Amino acid sequence: MNYNNILTAFKDGITTITINRPTKLNALNKATIQELHQAFKHADTDKNTKVIIITGSGEKAFVAGADISEFANFNATNGKKLAKKGQELLFDFIENLSTPSIAAINGFALGGGLELAMACHFRVASDNAKMGLPEVSLGVIPGYGGTQRLPQLVGKGRAMELIMTAGMINADQAHNFGLVNHVTSPENLMPLCQNIANKISRNSSVAISAAIKAINASFKDGVNGFKIEIEEFGNCFDTEDFTEGTTAFLEKRKAHFPGN
Ligand code: COA
Numbered sequence: 263m264n265y266n267n268i269l270t271a272f273k274d275g276i277t278t279i280t281i282n283r284p285t286k287l288n289a290l291n292k293a294t295i296q297e298l299h300q301a302f303k304h305a306d307t308d309k310n311t312k313v314i315i316i317t318g319s320g321e322k323a324f325v326a327g328a329d330i331s332e333f334a335n336f337n338a339t340n341g342k343k344l345a346k347k348g349q350e351l352l353f354d355f356i357e358n359l360s361t362p363s364i365a366a367i368n369g370f371a372l373g374g375g376l377e378l379a380m381a382c383h384f385r386v387a388s389d390n391a392k393m394g395l396p397e398v399s400l401g402v403i404p405g406y407g408g409t410q411r412l413p414q415l416v417g418k419g420r421a422m423e424l425i426m427t428a429g430m431i432n433a434d435q436a437h438n439f440g441l442v443n444h445v446t447s448p449e450n451l452m453p454l455c456q457n458i459a460n461k462i463s464r465n466s467s468v469a470i471s472a473a474i475k476a477i478n479a480s481f482k483d484g485v486n487g488f489k490i491e492i493e494e495f496g497n498c499f500d501t502e503d504f505t506e507g508t509t510a511f512l513e514k515r516k517a518h519f520p521g522n
Contacts, residue, residue, distance in 0.1 A: 284320030325375025345405035360471030
């Protein structure tokens with residue numbers, strides 16, 4: 263597929279999506295959000311893709327936010343549409359995909375950039391990364407899920423402070439807060455993410471997608487996560503992956519999951 267704002271690559275079961283607007287610090291404009299939607303959708307439906315890694319091009323930024331130039335003259339109606347469409351197309355979309363996604367945060371992850379990273383299933387940061395939700399310094403609030411996902415990840419008080427101060431935290435603070443799972447050098451960022459992705463790829467993709475559904479259910483209003491877990495747990499028993507996983511264990515060999 264041809265994209266203007268992103269690059270995609272596939273190797274060893276991993277699709278890597280790189281946001282490629284380095285002169286704008288990879289800011290998320292409408293076109294980029296649309297392309298990211300397509301690329302994630304494509305990777306999710308590709309049976310060979312076991313894990314998706316998303317990162318930013320250049321050494322400075324993962325994503326420095328939604329593209330401010332696109333909404334500077336919006337009114338309330340436009341603002342609501344922007345947030346709704348973005349959440350549906352990209353942020354909620356990624357979170358609910360059955361393919362695991364990892365955000366490799368290689369620099370600034372601000373506003374929509376941090377929201378994008380938080381929509382991924384987990385995050386790894388390079389030690390030069392800086393994260394924050396600075397929207398209130400622009401007279402607006404996070405609109406791509408930031409007010410919901412940040413407290414889920416770091417707790418209400420920390421989220422309140424970070425959003426109210428419009429401040430930035432460094433990678434170590436983000437690690438202490440549980441916002442990122444690992445911190446490493448810029449050179450080791452992609453190898454570390456690939457290494458984690460390889461470990462994920464060895465397991466049953468069917469069971470992993472069931473686990474994503476069950477874990478996400480815990481954060482959804484009006485949904486009983488324990489019930490979803492029972493349902494998803496039960497469904498696993500009818501899969502070829504379950505037969506292969508248990509048979510391989512009993513035969514003392516490595517499982518080769520068919521992914522069905
Ligand atoms: N939207 C649109 N353009 C952006 C952008 C954004 N969110 N973030 C950066 N850019 C653009 C800048 O306008 C600049 O473009 P130009 O060279 O055509 O003028 C280019 O990216 C480089 O950014 P610059 O500000 O010169 O880099 P810096 O190193 O001095 O500062 C930041 C880096 C991240 C601190 C600064 O760019 C910034 O504060 N960005 C906005 C962050 C933000 O508020 N995000 C939330 C948006 S809702």
